[in-house]
Amino acid sequence: MTEKIIEASAESSWFRMALTQGLMTLDTLSEEHFLDLPDERALAVLKRIADLEFFAFIRRTVVLNLYDYPEVHQALGYEGESFSKGGYINRGFNDLAWLPDPRIEESGEPFQDRGPLPYAVRACAPETSNKPVDNVLGDSGILEEGSTR
Secondary structure, three states, rough: OOHHHHHHHHHHHHOOOOOOOOHHHHHHOOOOHHHHOHHHHHHHHHHHOOOOOOHHHHHHHHHHHHOOHHHHHHHHHOOOOOOHHOHHHHOOOOOOOOOOOOOOOOOOOOOOOOOOOOOOOOOOOOOOOOOOOOOOOOOOOEEEEEEEE
């Protein structure tokens, strides 16, 4: 992800500035170098800058690129695209063992039919007194391409 962040910042002066300023800000929010902070204190620093453009840039770049890596696919159980393999229906659509079984219960309430709508519905658009326009551009002043009246 570090390489992706550096590549993205190289493409835009705004992102490069946000990255540079954000990295400098990380070290000013604590007495120690940010990378030397224990996880709890580092998290507290990150929460303080969560609204900055720097943080949004890092988050956006990571989210858009993280799932491109096969190692992440394997960790999440993603088997790749399904079209070339016949789709998901016949490939274990319901084999996500890490999800709990769905709880299906019948509601004790009776089903209420809403019945007809409380207003009339027309089968077609209503008639209008407007006449169709033969030439939409007739009043534009354009006779043919490149010339005017």
